[in-house]
Amino acid sequence: MTTEQTTSPPRAGVGIAAQGLSQSVRSGRQILTDISVSIAPGELVAIIGASGAGKTTLLEILSGVQRPVAGTVTYDGTTTAGTIGVVPQDDIIHSELPLARTLRYAAQLRLPSTTGPAEISDRVAEVLAELRLTDRAGTPVGLLSGGERKRASIAVELLTRPGVFFLDEPTSGLDPAIAVELLRALRALADTGATVVLTTHQVTDVDHCDRVVVLTRQGRLAFTGAPAAAREFFGLRSLLEVHLRLDEATQPAEWPDRFAEQRPAEPPPRSTDCDVAETSPRRVGRLRQWAVLSARNAEIVVRNRLTLAILLGSPLMVLGMFALLFRPGAFEPTRPSPTVTVMILFWIAFGGFFFGLTYGLLQICTELPILRRERLAGVRLVPYLLAKVAVLLPLLAVVDLALLGVLRGMDRLPPVGGADFAALYATLLLSSAAALALGLLCSAAVSDAAQATLMLPMLCFPQVLFVGAILPVPAMAVGGQWLSYAMSNRWAFEGLGHTAGVERLWRDGGSPLGPPLLATYGDSFSRPVWIDWLVLGGFVLLFLGAAWAVLLRRDPRRAS
Ligand SMILES: Nc1ncnc2c1ncn2[C@@H]1O[C@H](COP(=O)(O)OP(=O)(O)OP(=O)(O)O)[C@@H](O)[C@H]1O
Ligand SMILES: [Mg+2]
Incomplete structure (x- = not known):
């Protein structure tokens, strides 16, 4: 299979610099500690680590979804990333709609209001072609295969031609051949200039990437750099065993400390001291x-x-x-x-x-x-x-x-x-x-x-119970009477009764039951309906x- 050729213009890739990121949760537990990574424009990056190591957390901080308790993220030296595509782990597009309709609605919500219908159709067609989904355009999303749905989910974000993509476990649950195909699509995206960051449990995915970020179980950085350099650093022929190697450590900080000692000095990121990026410029009214x-x-x-x-x-x-x-x-x-x-x-x-x-x-x-x-x-x-x-x-x-x-x-x-x-x-x-x-x-x-x-x-x-029909409001206990005010149904019931003229009907209608019943209901139906x-x-x-x-x-x- 060849890497697909796309007709899209090259994207302006974005370099990401994370400096000293730490995150803790409400209980006070630290889930990420002092993570610094630099990602070059157009790089394909995999974040790996054991389950619970903090991969999703790191991805969400890098994409601006979460704010870290400490540290900064900058995009090309600024805190504003422009357009970012975030592809979460679940397949989250409406299953009833055909793929092309889904993308059309997504485009209408994401592209500037000035984008005309013809332009939107063109963009949807381009994105479908780019992810090789053109022949699935008419298929309801719920009927797509797992791999197609993943690509569809990516297609939604591709519409805006973001300079950076973040994907949480895009290959999980896919059969290996389809996972490879998906990685090729992501590789192609990176080759057109986009920066792509993903998390994965499939260590084989790393072979397609330019950079691997390895987290320890404790949420510390054990390595960041090229996959080949990672193998050398951990002394492994294949990264398949990297988790074992991390677990063999006598101290949880052994590998992070070793890496920090030998880490080549990276140019410090140009960082401005402000918040996480505003990732979604609101362009649609x-x-x-x-x-x-x-x-x-x-x-x-x-x-x-x-x-x-x-x-x-x-x-x-x-x-x-x-x-x-x-x-x-x-x-x-x-x-x-x-x-x-x-x-x-x-x-x-x-x-x-x-x-x-x-x-x-x-x-x-x-x-x-x-x-x-x-x-x-x-x-x-x-x-x-x-x-x-x-x-x-x-x-x-x-x-x-x-x-x-x-x-x-x-x-x-x-x-x-x-x-x-x-x-x-x-x-x-x-x-x-x-x-x-x-x-x-x-x-x-x-x-x-x-x-x-x-x-x-x-x-x-x-x-x-508290509407006043089964038990009239004046006959309720005091608490019930108060509660009846909060029942929207009480006001509907009494309004209907007022318009239907029950007071007159019961009083003057000639039924012996009428007048005593009216007395138990008090003035429930007297109020003007407005x-x-x-x-x-x-x-x-x-x-x-x-x-x-x-x-x-x-x-x-x-x-x-
Ligand atoms: N809102 C939260 N409240 C409490 N703990 C949390 C919260 N979010 C994450 N955690 C904990 O932080 C740790 C890291 O979670 P995260 O989802 O980032 O891990 P992960 O590496 O993505 O795991 P997996 O591979 O299973 O997806 C986990 O132990 C998780 O239980
Ligand atoms: Mg996760």
Whole structure:
């Protein structure tokens, strides 16, 4: 196999100088100690060491994802690296989308806003060719082989033609032939001028590299230099045994000390005294980010037919159950059934809440690694969250309208006129929006789908118990009454009740149950509905704001 020839213009490689890097974790344990390495522009560099030696940590510090507790990193003598490509260990691109679509969205999020559609198509085609993925352009990412997916993940970063690439274990999990092919692709990248730094457990990968950085188990530097010089230094024919050699040392610092003694003096890096580099110049405006992310979310929903069927189908099933459960005519003005009207209104409110919550709950936790990576590429959280709302809220609007429309058509709701129907709809939709925001908040706070699913009952129970339908608010214990204020569903239920005119219906409807029931509910339904709307709107803002704050706290740049 020949090393591929690329048509890309040479990149401006970047030299990296790390001086005295140390890192410790919260418990106080030191995981890296005094690491100094110089990497020349266009070098292909492997960081090796035992598991837990600190390879990922070093890579993240070099790429600016983590801040070290001590030491500096400079790129060509400055602390600003320009464009950096960071390829994490996991395959983290949406599996539903065809590769070319994925790259297109990635390009729209990463390339300057002035880049036109034709230019974006050209760039995507170039990158596909460069990583020899052209014939896979139409394949959904989830169906690519492991090696192809790794290359696809690299392709995403290649779009911006970065001068430096950082890859965490790009070859792990690949069969040896595919690993070699991937290294050749990285070699080709370095040959076009990019500086490429990777971590690896495959010592054979080192043979393709210009430089190897060896870490001891204790996170100290045992060697940095050419692979041949490393073999000579450790007295080995092959670096395969380097870990054994390090472990044979009587003192943990034996090899680092030996290396420090004989280390040729490298020219001290020109360093300016400031922070880790700002690696993601934000070139794409918030509005465009929102538009691109919304389009991508919509395409993901539409392409995943099963998800779409569940999103739309489960509310239809619930609607069918309501139709089976409730008899027509409960709101009949001359012969109302007050207890049935409470249940109908409560379950409609709860339906709107439940659909919103379940729509939001899996949205973020299932793509946290993607978000993390895109945050590094400059994606902002507000457009990210609003792009979720932009796609899910219209779906909820359809579902809520179907729920109210069908129940109204089947005489399960009072025969309200257009304005009141619109008011019922507005209440339900706002309630769904608040629940959607709550779902997004929880999704942002947990780490995976299993945890999110476990939260579902915890979120739903209080929204049943403390709403004031099953037990009227005035009849609750004091604590419950206070808690009921925090239930978005309470405001939806009472708003629906107000618009449906339950007070009048129960008082004047001629049912002997009406007046005493009304007395137990106090003034639950007296409030003008716009107050309920204000409260529900407040919940939407509160939950979205909290989701934003939670995601900000999880920001990769805050790590360390
Ligand atoms: N946020 C953290 N909190 C506590 N300990 C951490 C944290 N991050 C890393 N560590 C610890 O620091 C050490 C180095 O971790 P790192 O992930 O850099 O190792 P590694 O060489 O990449 O390992 P592997 O080869 O298994 O990927 C490990 O012992 C790890 O448990
Ligand atoms: Mg690692």
